[in-house]
Every structure is written in C-alpha cells, then in structure tokens.
Amino acid sequence: MKINLDCFPCFLDQALRAAKMATNDPVKIKSVLDAVALMLPSISLESTPPEIGRRIYGCVHEITNNRDPYRQIKGESTKEALGLYPYMKALVEKSKDPLLSAIRMAIAGNIIDFGPNRKFDLKEEIDHTRRKAFALCDYERFKDDLARAKRVLYLGDNAGECVFDRVLLETMGKPTTYVVREKPVINDATVADAREAGIDGVAELMSSGTDAPGTLLETCNEGFLRLYRNAELIISKGQGNYEALSGEKTPIFFLLKVKCPVIADHLKLKEGDIVLTGGSAQNS
C-alpha cells in the first residue's frame, strides 16, 4: 500500500510524538521536527508507510541518541496484557467457536499502537472486539487454509499485543514461527518483547531483520525471506505489516483493526473496523 498526501502531516506528528518520548530537550525535539520537515519533499508517493516510518524513527533515534524511546511503555503494555491473559483465555474457552474468539482477541490487542493512535483501555477493547461484527471476514477460508497448513508464519506487530497473539497461537495449536522486528521502532515488538509475553513457550521466535514499523521485505534478512517465500500460511498482524505486504501474492491473511483514515480508504472501510482478510483471494 502506498502513502498518500494525507500521510505527510501525520509523519510530522509521529516524529513530534516520538521525539517527545525520546527526550525532554526542546532543542533536540525541534531538531527532529526540522530534519523530518526537510525530508518530506524527498518522499516519493510510490513509498509505503513503513518505508517512511523507518526513516522518521531512524531520524528520531539518531538526533535524540535514544534508540528505544518506547522501552518503558512497551514493558508496561506487556505487563498489562499479561494481567488480562487469564481473562482472555477464559473467554476463548467458554466460546462456542474458540478459534474465532481467539482471532478477535488477537485483533483486540492490535489497539496497542503508539504510531497513529494514543489512548485505549485494554479491557474495554477486549469486551468491545469480542462482540463487534467483522467489516471483512474470510474466516471460512482461513479455517480451510489453517487445516491444510503444516506450519504457520505469524508476523507480530506491537509489544503487549504479543500476549493477545499468544492466545491465538495456543488456540490454533499449530507449529508456528513468530516474527518480530530486529531493532526497536515505535512500540513494535522485538525478540525481547515477545519473550516477555511468553511467545517463546508456544512458537519459534525469530527476527525478520527489519528496523521498519512493518515487514518491509527489502530490509528483511535472508533467513526470514526464505521462510516467507515458502510459507503455506502467513498471518500478518496490524497496520504496519498490512501497509508493507498488502500487494504481495502470498498465502497471507491480514488481521487488524483499522486505525487511520488512509488505510480505511485503501480498504474501503471505516476507522475502528476489524478485519480478517486474505488467503486464496490474495493469491489470485
């Protein structure tokens, strides 16, 4: 998915918020704003959002000399999500369709996103999402593809959200490789964050190699790309991975909550909508 003109003010807004998270020094924050502003005219409309996100957050890290501004927030998100883990497990277990219920949990966790969004209440989000109608729902196809696949490649998104993904991984009960970012970017999960969420107990954990806020293939390592090219079933979580991979001809399902008007427009949906889409159609 390509960026559009509406993304430009948002790029600057994200730079500002990340810079404030990274430092209290107003001079450095202004330097970040200046650097990102000067970068904007060089951005091609053929870019994807994670490509630009990578440049912006790289700029924040470099100027503020803080390589992980969201570290504390990420830890807090994981802790809070772990507190809700027993609640989610109970909801899934008593559900008539535990797999669909677990998919809803995984989507609820997608609210933990400090890129475009800010405020949320995790418990409220779980209760909201477990009852919300899907705007796109390729669930039957997902079930078929999952039944056929020997192994799942699961592209994680944010720290904290990993705990919600864990509920889905446990419910699917398939051998899975869970993929995270190589380096911190926004509040995206790294190997350490996924471990804190307990992912290493239910899936093989690996880094895609990227430092972009999305699975930007040209920045991924060979090990990941090999798995990606040969995967029977890929589950992609969140907006960043959708933005990076929406045009790809792979057996991929996207699970996400729509949180920005540009993605809403691209999917012809509304902000707040929840989505399970992909599979064979994506392949055709």
Added chain:
Amino acid sequence: MKINLDCFPCFLDQALRAAKMATNDPVKIKSVLDAVALMLPSISLESTPPEIGRRIYGCVHEITNNRDPYRQIKGESTKEALGLYPYMKALVEKSKDPLLSAIRMAIAGNIIDFGPNRKFDLKEEIDHTRRKAFALCDYERFKDDLARAKRVLYLGDNAGECVFDRVLLETMGKPTTYVVREKPVINDATVADAREAGIDGVAELMSSGTDAPGTLLETCNEGFLRLYRNAELIISKGQGNYEALSGEKTPIFFLLKVKCPVIADHLKLKEGDIVLTGGSAQNS
C-alpha cells in the same frame, strides 16, 4: 501568544487542507506540502500563530493560483447563519439577560472556523453555547467598561460568524467599528463577507489591512492602528485575534471558543471551553 512545537504538524495539516480546498491537482497540492515543509525549519518559536498562518496560506494562494479557496464555503456559512438569525434574535429577546445571551451567540458563531476545526452544526452549537458555563467570564467588568465607552472597536473573525456578531452589535446598541481582514485568508471575513452578513447596517465597517488570520499589528494599516491605539473598548473575536493580541496592553476583551490544544494550554483551559476575558485586568 507564541507558537509551540505542537503547532508544526498542524501547520502542515492546515496547508494540506487549504491546498485541497484550492485545487484538485495533486501535483500542486504536493508542491504546497513541499514548500511549507521546507519553510518549517525557518520558523522561530518566538512567532505568533497568525504570523505563520499568513505565510502558509500565502504559499497556498501563490502555488495554486487560487486567492480565495474558501470563497464558496464562506458564502454558504453566511447563508446558513442568516437562516438562524431570527432564531438567535428570539432567544436573545426572551432572555433574562439579553446582553449575556448575545455574547453567547457571538461565541457560538466562533465555531465556524476552517483553520484548526472542521465539522460543526450551527443550530446545535447555538443550543449548546446558550447553556454552557463560561470557563472565564469577566462579564461584570465588561458591562462596566461597555457602559463607559462611547464607541466600540470590534475585531471580527470568520465569515458566517459575522451574523452572530451582528446579534451582539444590535444588542449592545453602541456606535461600533467592525474590523475585518483586508484579503481572504482561510474563511476569515473580509469587507464583502461582513456586508453579506448585514454588518454595514449596524456598524461602521473597515479593513485592518492584514492578510493574516488574526489582527497581526505589524501588517495592519495606519487607519486601523490609530483607532486601535485610541480605543476605549475593544472586543476581539476568536482564536486568531487572541493569538495576535493576547500580550497587548489595551482595553480589550477576548470572546472565543477554545478549539486547539495549544490555546487551551496557554489559557490553562480545555478544548471546547468558552471565554469572555480581559478588560481592566488586561490593562494592568
């Protein structure tokens, strides 16, 4: 009032919205974004928002070759406000305190603002504002100062809003000079807009000489500055005029609705708050 770091993404957002209003050509819209992005690093934190607004909207006008992108919207706002004029007059007339009620009407009209804000329902805003508690209310001082003043200098803000101001002008019943912008900027009122609202029937109409979205004194003409310096009572409508004049030692009252977080922070209030503040205190 000076800008702060939070203004920078908003500057780009305003440029984008104005450019879209001015043209359908995505190449020109991108040129506006690029030009404003390149301008941002040169902006001093000692600037006031209308100073920067003037540069941004000047840039939009120049690149799109559209000197009045909001012309149609301004006409529609005035027409809609005129349709509500009898309703407002009836509310004021049946009120226990017609002057305070008319002040509320004038503040309700301040919602017609295409700078920071976008969506509103005028009738709803009237009904909301006529009952809302003031966050700051120097009404007793205002009444005293108004009783003493022989003439009022009234700094208008947006097209459409002029109709709401007219209700206050008629209720005050004082000789008044009503001041508007010299050239179109956002949806700010010019002489033509004020005339359409019927202001010329109840006040003397003049241009301040500015093309900024606020009464930026260094861009005003000598005729206005003379009146301004000798005024016994000035009523300043809206955020733009507040941003330009909040530090001034003049007998000025600010009437506005708080519509942006930076102004809310400056006034130590919340977005949505309504304000009548100034007078002797401003002078001291």
